[in-house]
Amino acid sequence: MATEQLADSVAEPPRGGVPQEPPRPLDAIDRHILRLLQEDGRASVRSVAERVHVSRANAYARINRLIEDGIIRGFTARVDHERSGQGASAYITLKIVQNTWRTVREQLLTLPGVAHIALVSGDFDVLLLVHTADNRSLRELVLTRIQAIPEVLSSRTLLVFEETDLVVDG
Template identity: 80%
Template sequence: MAEPEYEGPVDEPAPPPPPPRPLDAIDRDILHMLQTDGRASIRSVADHVHVSRANAYARINRLIEDGVIRGFGARVNHERAGQGASAYITLKIVQNSWRTVREQLKALPGAAHMALVSGDFDVLLLVHTPDNRTLRELVLTRLQSIPEVLSTRTLLVFEETDLEPEA
């Protein structure tokens, strides 16, 4: 049996991030408020958690810098936005190819979320497409042409509901 060809450096794990700073009750209240209303003003956040505006601003910036808050966005009704077909796609991939596959999945049109998971498959991918024909093309042409993807399984989403943070 021939040896496999050398294809460059092996994916090396990224250095671990610094340990997270502990969050206090005010930080948790700020997070909860921003999860409920990402458009809340600094003034309303400060009033809600009973701190000064400068303190609220500094805490939010620290939460962003520490990577606790990854960003702000809108919750989209994908069907109303012209993305009427949604699916979770499971992928089995070549061992140690996650970083390579991740970069290719990021470039897929309609890719909304991906996770490296344990169990019967390696990757869970959420996609939104205009229709089932586009979804079929995405799976059969784009995903299955990635050399590191060994198999896929598509789970159609019939209905979805965003869960709101508890009050």
């Protein structure tokens, strides 16, 4: 039996990944499919169908609907950053000038090693997760690139000593 991969067998998400209408409610089977795909985004439709006890056509239709509704935003590889040459990871908190989030976000998107950007509430405004080759590269990223953004008022860097990726339970 040939193993068909999801990346080759399901539709692309809508342009921009944002659905036009609110997503339809998820049932237990949809949530189970999401869990399986979070564990292995390369799982075949056939194996997903077998594990959630539905027909292959049903699984295929559900996965396509999850993509069309913007619930599944894409498929990606989970990377071991240290083994891939990015031995330093850090969370960086930023305080920024009020009402400059969009401008700051656009500048942060161009920086090397930025894995996640979030606008948050609390003592700071932005939280970044970055991965760099080493501490020297991390220092350069923070001191030369991030602190050079005019709208960034201050930053704090929290070194990551160890990471564990989790599959989110639906």
